[in-house]
Structures are given as structure tokens and as C-alpha cells.
Amino acid sequence: MENTGKPREGFSSGLAVFFASLGSAVGLGNIWKFPYLTGSNGGGAFLFVYFICILFVGIPVLLCEWYIGRRTRHNAIGAFESLKPGSLWKGVGVMGVLSAYLVMFFYTCVAGWVYFYCFKALTGAFASISAESVEGLFGEVIGVGTAGQSFFSKAVLSPIFWQFIVLCVVGFGISMGVRGGIERITKTLMPLLFVLIVICDIRALTLPGAGEGIRFLFHIDFSRITPSVALSALGLAFFKLSLAMGIMITYGSYFTEDVHLFKTAGKIAFSDTLVSMLAGLAIFPTVFSFGMEPSAGPGLLFMTIPLVFSKMPFGTVLLAAFFLLTSFAATTALLSLMEVPVAFWSEEFKMSRKKATFMNCLFIGLVGITATLSVDSSSLLGGIKLFGDGFFDFYDHLSSNIIMPLGGLLIAIFVGYFSKKEDVAYELSNHGTLENGFYVRFFSFVIRYVSPALLVIILLNTIGIISF
């Protein structure tokens, strides 16, 4: 793609880079998805594989994306085009756009639940909550038992209503061009969310029976590491660090020349994982203390957090604050996701940004309805299965477990085998100004051999071609 000649606004400082990337990384993935996948996949065993995936696949691929972005100063598709003109590599960018859509179909739905909980908490609906009633409330939110009802009944329309509110907020944010806004929001709200999660942790860890939750989270039972556990952990690592969608390529294209890419990647991965762990430490002790099931699925967050706060002074106010901050985290993550198709349509097809935003929100809303109405098998569309999954899980699995790992594999191969070693070393050492030869050599080794091998093993293992 040609350089449009528009001056590219860079991030103002290293700190801004850090917060913008963190704003994209931290989201429902930490607070909602990480705990529920850990719960459904056997606790410590899953956590162990997840750490390996973050270290040997997530961080290296993140560095690859930043390398590609900063070197070319282009968005994902343009970046591949400028490095290898006329080649099929830009297909990686197109795959990214595809998975951004798939993620948004269900992400807007879950963000809608968060908005709804925030509203409920503010209106005092959680004042006298118990382990039994919290499940019923969540069931209401996702439309349990609506199979066979009219599409226009209140139970069916209510979650769709919240999903559309989310899309309106995100669409408004994008069309106002909130790049600077994102930085500012993230900078102030992330620390607040962090503090609230720590408060939750303290309460959860002092509940009777909390120890069992900690054991669940940290005890590694190696016999539980199955192909599907490994694949979920790998998919989560991509999802968490916002990889394989071109977002980090685009962010990299805005980085200034003095950003230390290794250090920044390490800090992002560490902070992001820390937030996930803290969320897990709030949720699992509560699960066991109240005799719930860790494998409750996507509702896990929504059934446990209200209970933790119910055991605290000022619980309702803090609960409202928790869901409010979570809704901000979800919204900033969504802003970065929505940027992918909006940039694609406006830059590749010369559509105005406003029009691209509107059309994309409408499209995502319409298809997203299928995710919202299929969370539970007794929901309106819950009976329809695609390859054994309802719509909600299908969008999630197709993006996180198939397209993202494949995209990540291609990115690793591109940087490991189709880019000049000297170019990569030059960029990663900030044009030779950093003394980081060891890191660069280690990275080259990992990206050529370790990450692709892990990706291939896990992918082949899933299709059943090889087995552990």
C-alpha cells in the first residue's frame, strides 16, 4: 500500500506506548475469560501451559508485530505489502481482520452483560444476594430458557439491548477519533481497577474455605494437560496480548525510535498476567467457599464477584465500581479491536471513517445477536450447533483456537525466515543504539525454532494428526 502522505501521529512518550498497548491487552480476557477457562480446564495444569505459551509464543510474536509495525510505519496489511510487495503475506493482515470480527461478535455480548451488571448494581439489585439467586440473575441476563419464545419477548431483547448500547459507545468513541482519549482513560482507570481487584482478593482470600481455591489454581496435575487444554491456553495467550490481528503491528507503527521493545513487551506481558492472576485469586476462593463449580463456564465471573462484595462493608457501592471499571476496560479493548476493520475499510476501500464505523457496528451488532442468543443451550438459538458449538463458542473457538494461532505462526515464520536477520537486529536494537545483542540472538532462536514448534505441535495435536 502506498504511503498516504498523512503525517502519522506518534505516541507522545514511552509511557504512552505502554499504556496504549496495555489498554488493548487488559480487558475481559483477564477478568472474564482467563478465570473461566482456568476453571473449565483444570486449574493449575492450565495455568502452567498458559505461562509457557505467554513466554515462548506470546511475547515473541508480540515483538515480531512491533518490529513489523515500527519498521514499516504502516497498518497491518500495508506493512506486509511494503516489506514484500505483491506477495500473499498480506493475507495475514486479512486473517486478522476476520478474527477481529469473530472476536467482536461475542466480546460485545459479554461487555453488554458487564454494562447490565453495572446498571443493576447501581440500582441496588445485588443488595441481598445469595449463592442461589446470583445464578438465577445471570440466567436472566443471558436468556436461559428462552428457547421457543418470541424474538420480541423482553427476556430475548434485553441482552441484545445492552449489546447495542456497547456498540453505540464504541462506535461513538471510534468516530470521534479518540486515540489520545484512549491513552488518558487507560492511564487513570487501570490503576483504579487494579486496586479494586486487590480489595476483592483480600476479601476472597479470607473467606472460609478459601484455601481450596488457591490449591485449585496452583496445584499442577500433569495428567490434566490434554490437547484441548493446551489449545485453549495457547488461544488465550493470543487473545490476551491482542495478537495476530494487526493491532500490535499498528501500535508498533506509532512507536518512537527510542522505545525499548524487549522491556516494553516484558512489562506488558507481566502486568497483563498479573491482572489475570489477581482476578483468579478473587474468583476461585469464592467459588470453593460458596460451594460452586469452578467449571461453570462463561458465567463464572458474574456469579462469583457479586458474592465477594456481598461480604464486605460498602459492598454494593464497591460492586458497582468494580463493574463500572470493568466496563471501561472492556470498552478500551473493544476500541482497539474495532479499529482493525475500520482502518481496513477506510484505508483499503477509501470509505470515510464515520461511514466505516457505522457500517461495521451495524454488521457486528446484527451477527453478534446470534452469539448473544446462544450462550446457554436453552436460549433462543441455543439448539443450533456449528461443528458441535453454539454460535457464541463457535466464534470464540474459531478465532482464538484456529485463526489466531495460524496467524501467529505465519508472523513468526515471516520474521524468522523471510526477514533479513540484520534488519531485525537493527530494529530491535533501536538502530544499534542498545547493547542488547544477547536478547536479539535469543529472540531469533525462539522465533525460528521454539515458537513455531510449539504452535505446530499444539495445532497438529488438536486435529489429531499427532498425539502427546
Ligand code: TRP
Ligand atoms: N486483549 C483483550 C482482552 O484480553 C481483547 C482484545 C482487544 C484483543 N484487542 C484485541 C484480542 C485484539 C485479540 C486481538 O480482553
